[in-house]
Amino acid sequence: MFRITADHPQAKLVAGGTDWAVEVNQRFARASVQVGLDQIPELRSLVWHSRYLEIGAGLTLSELEAALGSSIPLLQEWFPRFASRLIRNRATLGGNLGTASPIGDSPPVLLALRAELVLAHEAGERVVPLAEFFTGYRQTQLQPGEIIRAIRIPLPLAPTAHFYKVCKRPMDDISTVAAGFALELEGRIVRSICIGLGGVAPTPVRAYHTEAALLGKPWDERTVQAAAETIRAEFTPIDDHRGSAAYRKAMLGRLLEKFFYHTSEVVA
Ligand SMILES: Cc1cc2nc3c(=O)[nH]c(=O)nc-3n(C[C@H](O)[C@H](O)[C@H](O)COP(=O)(O)OP(=O)(O)OC[C@H]3O[C@@H](n4cnc5c(N)ncnc54)[C@H](O)[C@@H]3O)c2cc1C
Numbered sequence: 502m503f504r505i506t507a508d509h510p511q512a513k514l515v516a517g518g519t520d521w522a523v524e525v526n527q528r529f530a531r532a533s534v535q536v537g538l539d540q541i542p543e544l545r546s547l548v549w550h551s552r553y554l555e556i557g558a559g560l561t562l563s564e565l566e567a568a569l570g571s572s573i574p575l576l577q578e579w580f581p582r583f584a585s586r587l588i589r590n591r592a593t594l595g596g597n598l599g600t601a602s603p604i605g606d607s608p609p610v611l612l613a614l615r616a617e618l619v620l621a622h623e624a625g626e627r628v629v630p631l632a633e634f635f636t637g638y639r640q641t642q643l644q645p646g647e648i649i650r651a652i653r654i655p656l657p658l659a660p661t662a663h664f665y666k667v668c669k670r671p672m673d674d675i676s677t678v679a680a681g682f683a684l685e686l687e688g689r690i691v692r693s694i695c696i697g698l699g700g701v702a703p704t705p706v707r708a709y710h711t712e713a714a715l716l717g718k719p720w721d722e723r724t725v726q727a728a729a730e731t732i733r734a735e736f737t738p739i740d741d742h743r744g745s746a747a748y749r750k751a752m753l754g755r756l757l758e759k760f761f762y763h764t765s766e767v768v769a
Contacts, residue, residue, distance in 0.1 A: 502536060503623035506646050509534040514648060516544075516559055517591035519584075520600050543621075544595065544650060553656055555619070558595025558649040565594075573654065575662040575681065579610045582666045585673045595649045598631075601639045601704070604676045604743075608635070608705030610664050612697025613681030614654045621650035628653070635704035659683035659693065661764050665756045667700075669743070676700050677744040678752040682760040684720070691715045691724075696757075701736040701749055710735045711757070725761040729754035 506512050513532035515521050516539060524530035538544055544559030547568050554573070556565065566580040566589065583589060583606050597607040598618070608631065616631045623646060631652075634642050643649070662683040668674040678700040685693045694715050696708035711732040718724040738749035 502538075502541060502648075503646065505534070505536055507623060510645055512536050514538055514599070516593040516596040516599070517561060518596075519588050519592045520596055538593075538595065538648070544648075546651075551656070553617075553653045556594060556652045556654070558598075558651055559593050562589040562592050562594070573614070573658065575610055575614060575658075575664060575683065578662075579606070579664045579681075582606065582664065582672075588673075594652050598634070598649055598652075599641075599643075601635055601641045603638065603702060603704055604679070604700045605705065606666065606676055606679055606699065609679045609681040609697040609699045611652060611654075611681075612705060612707050613662060613664075613683040613695050614658070614697075615683075615695055617653040617655070618649055619651040619653060620647050622647040626650065632707050638703040640704075659685045659695065661685070663760050663763050665759060667744075667752050667756070675743070678738075678749050678756070680753070680756045680760075682757075684760075684764060686720055689719045689721065691718055691720050696732075698736070698753070700743075701738040701753060706736070708732055708735055708753075720761070720764070722761070725758060729757050732757050 512534040515535050515537055538559050541559060545557045547557060547560060548555045562580060562583060569576055571577050594607050597605045611631050617628050618631055618634055620627050620629060629642055636642055664681045666676050667678045668676050676699055681697040683695045694712050696712055698708055699705045711728050714731045715728050732753045733750045738746045740746050
């Protein structure tokens with residue numbers, strides 16, 4: 502594969518083709534050379550290591566959903582919210598991250614899981630935190646000739662995590678705002694929290710200020726109300742046909758509150 506991409510630097514990588522086919526059909530994109538990734542074994546493995554799970558970037562979401570079962574509860578909750586079964590039968594994580602869309606649904610959950618990406622090049626591999634992968638609107642750290650080979654999810658997982666997707670239709674719709682939350686408490690105190698967001702900035706983002714505001718605080722209504730103010734102020738989303746900036750900001754606060762209420766049995 503690397504030989505083909507070296508000989509044809511403009512070659513288009515195609516995994517499931519669910520984004521690329523829309524570019525072809527609706528925006529009349531064309532590529533003189535397309536490289537299919539769907540049969541490359543190195544992109545299709547799923548390996549549990551002691552300190553991380555490594556997911557091949559070319560596995561389809563349906564394959565992953567079946568293979569993982571309930572072992573990553575946040576992903577188990579997330580799969581059904583992603584498009585339809587037809588799309589999940591083709592779509593891959595590599596393709597979702599490769600488009601670098603600010604409203605792609607995998608970054609919020611993978612950011613909450615503190616994922617890292619294994620980027621492969623003819624010359625070797627490097628590992629980058631997903632939080633540093635997106636460099637601007639639809640821009641990534643990928644260098645010419647480099648692909649996403651795998652996604653690593655560090656273990657152990659935070660004990661409590663949820664995903665929320667705000668969209669116009671409950672199923673098979675693109676996110677207006679999406680959020681992944683992963684929380685670890687020590688007693689009632691926030692020991693760690695990781696918040697991944699989509700739809701509120703030119704790239705998917707971590708809510709670092711809000712996370713810092715919650716660390717070490719009691720996980721109670723008062724703390725969360727204050728943090729809801731922080732998360733609303735942390736981002737300056739845009740107005741578009743999916744939702745106004747004010748709506749998106751309001752949703753940020755609401756989703757944090759929703760996560761708190763969904764975790765109330767943990768602290769009861
Ligand atoms: C009807 C419909 C519903 C959808 N619903 C959702 C939804 O709910 N949520 C959502 O987030 N998306 C949704 N999408 C968008 C799309 O399905 C996803 O982005 C999907 O994950 C893309 O994966 P793919 O393998 O099909 O990517 P492809 O179309 O094959 O590729 C997409 C891009 O990523 C690049 N790429 C692919 N693999 C790699 C790799 N390993 N390394 C580097 N670059 C790579 C390609 O070159 C291309 O630029 C929807 C699309 C459709 C048509």
